[in-house]
Amino acid sequence: MKRTAPKTQSITVSDVARVANVSKATAARVLGGYGVVSDTIRANVMAAAKALDYRPNELARSMTTGRSGIIGVVVGDIENPFFSLAVRGISDAARAAGFNVILANSGERIEAERAAVRLLIGKRVDGLIVTPSESRDISHLRDIHRSGRPLALLDRALPDLDVDTVTVDDRDIAMRATRILVDAGHSKIAYVTAVDAEGNEYRDLGQIYTSSVRERIDGFLKVCRDAGIDRPERHICLGATSPDETRKLADKLLSGPDRPTAILASDSLIALEIFKVMRQRGLRIPQDISLITFHDADWTSVTTPPITVVDQPVYALGKSVAELLIRRLKGEARPTERLILPTTIIERGSVGPPAAYKL
Amino acid sequence: MKRTAPKTQSITVSDVARVANVSKATAARVLGGYGVVSDTIRANVMAAAKALDYRPNELARSMTTGRSGIIGVVVGDIENPFFSLAVRGISDAARAAGFNVILANSGERIEAERAAVRLLIGKRVDGLIVTPSESRDISHLRDIHRSGRPLALLDRALPDLDVDTVTVDDRDIAMRATRILVDAGHSKIAYVTAVDAEGNEYRDLGQIYTSSVRERIDGFLKVCRDAGIDRPERHICLGATSPDETRKLADKLLSGPDRPTAILASDSLIALEIFKVMRQRGLRIPQDISLITFHDADWTSVTTPPITVVDQPVYALGKSVAELLIRRLKGEARPTERLILPTTIIERGSVGPPAAYKL
DNA sequence: GTGAAAGCGCTAACAA
DNA sequence: TTGTTAGCGCTTTCAC
Numbered sequence: 090m091k092r093t094a095p096k097t098q099s100i101t102v103s104d105v106a107r108v109a110n111v112s113k114a115t116a117a118r119v120l121g122g123y124g125v126v127s128d129t130i131r132a133n134v135m136a137a138a139k140a141l142d143y144r145p146n147e148l149a150r151s152m153t154t155g156r157s158g159i160i161g162v163v164v165g166d167i168e169n170p171f172f173s174l175a176v177r178g179i180s181d182a183a184r185a186a187g188f189n190v191i192l193a194n195s196g197e198r199i200e201a202e203r204a205a206v207r208l209l210i211g212k213r214v215d216g217l218i219v220t221p222s223e224s225r226d227i228s229h230l231r232d233i234h235r236s237g238r239p240l241a242l243l244d245r246a247l248p249d250l251d252v253d254t255v256t257v258d259d260r261d262i263a264m265r266a267t268r269i270l271v272d273a274g275h276s277k278i279a280y281v282t283a284v285d286a287e288g289n290e291y292r293d294l295g296q297i298y299t300s301s302v303r304e305r306i307d308g309f310l311k312v313c314r315d316a317g318i319d320r321p322e323r324h325i326c327l328g329a330t331s332p333d334e335t336r337k338l339a340d341k342l343l344s345g346p347d348r349p350t351a352i353l354a355s356d357s358l359i360a361l362e363i364f365k366v367m368r369q370r371g372l373r374i375p376q377d378i379s380l381i382t383f384h385d386a387d388w389t390s391v392t393t394p395p396i397t398v399v400d401q402p403v404y405a406l407g408k409s410v411a412e413l414l415i416r417r418l419k420g421e422a423r424p425t426e427r428l429i430l431p432t433t434i435i436e437r438g439s440v441g442p443p444a445a446y447k448l
Numbered sequence: 449m450k451r452t453a454p455k456t457q458s459i460t461v462s463d464v465a466r467v468a469n470v471s472k473a474t475a476a477r478v479l480g481g482y483g484v485v486s487d488t489i490r491a492n493v494m495a496a497a498k499a500l501d502y503r504p505n506e507l508a509r510s511m512t513t514g515r516s517g518i519i520g521v522v523v524g525d526i527e528n529p530f531f532s533l534a535v536r537g538i539s540d541a542a543r544a545a546g547f548n549v550i551l552a553n554s555g556e557r558i559e560a561e562r563a564a565v566r567l568l569i570g571k572r573v574d575g576l577i578v579t580p581s582e583s584r585d586i587s588h589l590r591d592i593h594r595s596g597r598p599l600a601l602l603d604r605a606l607p608d609l610d611v612d613t614v615t616v617d618d619r620d621i622a623m624r625a626t627r628i629l630v631d632a633g634h635s636k637i638a639y640v641t642a643v644d645a646e647g648n649e650y651r652d653l654g655q656i657y658t659s660s661v662r663e664r665i666d667g668f669l670k671v672c673r674d675a676g677i678d679r680p681e682r683h684i685c686l687g688a689t690s691p692d693e694t695r696k697l698a699d700k701l702l703s704g705p706d707r708p709t710a711i712l713a714s715d716s717l718i719a720l721e722i723f724k725v726m727r728q729r730g731l732r733i734p735q736d737i738s739l740i741t742f743h744d745a746d747w748t749s750v751t752t753p754p755i756t757v758v759d760q761p762v763y764a765l766g767k768s769v770a771e772l773l774i775r776r777l778k779g780e781a782r783p784t785e786r787l788i789l790p791t792t793i794i795e796r797g798s799v800g801p802p803a804a805y806k807l
Numbered sequence: 808g809t810g811a812a813a814g815c816g817c818t819a820a821c822a823a
Numbered sequence: 824t825t826g827t828t829a830g831c832g833c834t835t836t837c838a839c
Contacts, residue, residue, distance in 0.1 A: 099595070101816055112826045117818065124819090127824060144595070147570035148511050149816035152831050157507075168536060173527045180553060189567055192551040194539060208548055211506035236458070236503075361746055368750070387720055388747030391727070460832055471810045476834065483835090486808060508832035511815050 100143045109137035120145065151213055159189050160414065161209030161217045164243075165197045169358055171384050171403055172220070175243060178407025179218060186415045188215070197222045197283070197330070203229045210236055216414045220244050223298035239417040243410045245300045246427065253417065255410040255428040257401050259301045262432045263308030266353055266381050266399050269434065271316045274442045275351040275379065279324040279342055280309045281335070281363065282355035289328035289338070305355060305383075324349055335362040343370055343378075350443035351379035357386030357398075364392065375441030385435060394438030402430045459502045468496035479504065510572055518548050519773065520568030520576045523602075524556040528717055530743050530762055531579070534602060537766025538577060545774045547574070556581045556642070556689070562588040569595055575773045579603050582657035598776040602769045604659045605786065612776065614769040614787040616760050618660045621791045622667030625712055625740050625758050628793065630675045633801045634710040634738065638683040638701055639668050640694070640722065641714035648687035648697070664714060664742075683708055694721035702729055702737075709802035710738035716745030716757075723751065734800030744794060753797030761789045 106116035111130055118124035119134040120143065126134070137143075151157040160183050164172040176192060183190050191214060193205035202222050206229045209217060216239040221230060224247050233240045234252065242254040270278050284302050297303040306325060313321030326342060329335040339362060342349065354360035360382030364374075372378050374394055381397045382389065389396040409428055416423075465475035470489055477483035478493040479502065485493075496502075510516040519542050523531040535551060542549050550573060552564035561581050565588045568576060575598040580589060583606050592599045593611065601613040629637050643661050656662040665684060672680030685701060688694040698721060701708065713719035719741030723733075731737050733753055740756045741748065748755040768787055775782075 099816090102818095103816080113816095114818085114827075115825055117816090118825090121818070125824065130825085144566075145570060146511075146572065146816050147567070148507055148516075148572050149831090150818075152505075152507050152511060152816085152833095153818040155831085167526070168529070168532045170527070170529075173532055177527055177553075189552075193548075194536075207503075208506070211504060213505065213507050361750065364750055388750060391720065391723055391747060392750050393752040458832090461834095462832080472833090473810055473812090473835085474808085476832090477809090480834070484808065489808085505832050508815090509834080511817095511832080512834040514815085 099146065100141045101146070102143075104141055105134060105137045105143050108141060109134045121150070155213070157213050157215055158187065159191055159212070159214045160411065160418075161191050161193065161206075161212070161214035163193045163195055163202060163205045163209070163217065163219045165195055165220050165222055167192065167194050169356065170386050171356060171401075174403040175407035178404040178409075179243075179411040180407075182408045182411035182415065186412075186419075188415065188418070195220075195222055199223055199226060206230070206233060210238065214238070216240065216418050218243055218410055218414055221247055221299075224249070224300055225298045239414055241410050241414040241417075244406060247300065251425050253410070253413040253426050253428075255406055255413065255430065256301070257406070257432045258429050259304035260308035260311075262383075262399050262401075262434070263305035263353075264312045265434055266383075267309045267312040269397070269436070269440060270351045270353065270379060270381065271312060271318075273351070273379065273440050275349075276316070276318050277324065277347070277349040277443070278309075278313065278318070278321065278351045278353060279326055279349035280306060280353045280355070281326045281329050281338065281342070281359055282306070283329045283359065284327045285330050286327045289326065291322055291325035291327055293322075302355065309353065329355075329359045329362075332358065332362050335359050336366055339363045339366040340370075343367065343372065349378070351440070352381075354380065354382040357382055357384040357389065360396065361386075361388060364396070374439050377444050379440040379443075381434075381440060390437070396439040397437045398435050400433050400435050402432065405430055458505065459500045460505070461502075463500055464493060464497045464502050467500060468493045480509070514572070516572050516574055517546065518550055518571070518573045519770065519777075520550050520552065520565075520571070520573035522552045522554055522561060522564045522568070522576065522578045524554055524579050524581055526551065526553050528715065529745050530715060530760075533762040534766035537763040537768075538602075538770040539766075541767045541770035541774065545771075545778075547774065547777070554579075554581055558582055558585060565589070565592060569597065573597070575599065575777050577602055577769055577773055580606055580658075583608070583659055584657045598773055600769050600773040600776075603765060606659065610784050612769070612772040612785050612787075614765055614772065614789065615660070616765070616791045617788050618663035619667035619670075621742075621758050621760075621793070622664035622712075623671045624793055625742075626668045626671040628756070628795070628799060629710045629712065629738060629740065630671060630677075632710070632738065632799055634708075635675070635677050636683065636706070636708040636802070637668075637672065637677070637680065637710045637712060638685055638708035639665060639712045639714070640685045640688050640697065640701070640718055641665070642688045642718065643686045644689050645686045648685065650681055650684035650686055652681075661714065668712065688714075688718045688721075691717065691721050694718050695725060698722045698725040699729075702726065702731065708737070710740075710799070713739065713741040716741055716743040716748065719755065720745075720747060723755070733798050736803050738799045738802075740793075740799060749796070755798045756796045757794050759792050759794050761791065764789055 102117045103113050106113045116134050119126050119131045180190050195202035218241050220243045240252045246254045246256050282302050383399045385398045385400040389398050461476045462472050465472045475493050478485050478490045539549050554561035558581050577600050579602045599611045605613045605615050641661050669680055742758045744757045744759040748757050
């Protein structure tokens, strides 16, 4: 005797086949859109499917085909407009190619990233796009590769991992941004970034495990040193990992006697908090202090004054990395590609000569 | 003869069982964490699994159990900070309960919403959270219900659909916002919103198919009429569906001789574009024109002047709806709940008396 | 406590 | 062109 099924009984290929008076295989062929079926039978089956309100079970389908039509995406923080824009680029490219996207957030925590990757592999996504939160422990990324699924990296390169990668030239762009500040006469320039390090004290590059961050710091220091600035690393602030932390950090940074005359912020979320603290402390931009930030976020153009920004091609970054991945998914075998997209600086009104000069 | 597998052969329960010298069923029991197994055997199986680097196939697991541990979420626009914050609320609640989240974007297009729902049902998610883009055609939402999976609605209620819903009181909050403007002396108040209607001409409420939008317009009109404002519906602008469209709309709105003296924007993306256009046209806030917007977006507090906003409990909205859904997923049978979360208005500096008063 | 066997809904050989 | 038959990797009776 058949017990009542605990979960809702759904209509299967067999049900449709029975009603249409054909074999399961034939019904499956028209329902699945493969193989060849005569027009009459096709019509019958379609009618039966419609009558029964048949819905394919994608799970079963993926299980037998080994394909899911899904691209897994793991980003650092979906609330960061940088990532949501990149994700739109990815989604648009995916949709255009008939793929769907599953999104997972790592919150920039490596364990969450590992878990997300594990989940997505478990769900048998066809390929993954990851923004690796650090370069120290990338075993889970190697695992992807080993599982036979293509992986592509977004925004952050991993020298040790030979996979398709799309980034910008972070070192170069940091140099250009810093140079703007140096050229304006600044010599006390702070660089504020989100890396979490013990005590938030910067010691050396080897301590930074996120490639983009490391490259930017490298570029920043290079320009400072070339300009004869003494020990510029003193003004590197790590630990701006949340609005709260950033505010604390900014408050400390802007209160000391050794206050910087210019700040370079590594993303728009950080810059926003810094901007707020500056305001709150009555610091005028750019008369009292200058500010440049990475990412041309919405708000940067509506403040008074508007903020000078590093404009990364975020949407294109996402679109390109998805296209690269999709080409591999479609079977294209080619050497690994590492795309570096061009970046510009939008000069607005937040940079001026250091306060001292005007006295 | 066995052909080479086309796709990477993964380690299965059978493989582990063979190595551990137990039956498939026993291996499955320890690997799946169910049933009873002796400690010795458990240890053996675990060792074998580790040695072989076994990874469970979630697909197969979901197929037999009928559960996936996944909550499907369909939102209007993930780039809208309103939604990304709500999604974080959902994700946090989901994670806390051991669920994962798959995110799909509808772009506020009903066909995309249908497709997303179909995909998620096909993937056999355990339940869905949807921000319905309109109330006219909700057959796909009824389908969810019919498929036996729980559905919960976020931010937009559907009177005809008896499912758990979490919203704010849009009518009330629109009334309060409008009243602030009226009390400041305004009588030419524009309401700008994103609904797409033919010719972007507002005729009557019946034309608006998004519940939140309808309620807000209703509240707006009510307060205007109570204040004796003549035909306030003249100043309702529909069609602010993208930054570009919004800019055009705002440009037209602010150029005519009948220019409003105050604007109420239905979301922060719209308000931002309006703000930019105001700036560009040299309109001073609040001397020349007043502005209030829904959603306490980041940028609204850093402009000069900062913007008065309707502060919805966005994170809580997401968290609550997820919790409601999860309780159902865990088998709780109870009558449908319709939560309405309280909302406040943060008065900042963007509202003043109408320009005419000061002349 | 453990094993054998059936089956989830689908696709993919192969035969007819 | 259509049908038969095996699986995919897992869980789940039901015996032992």
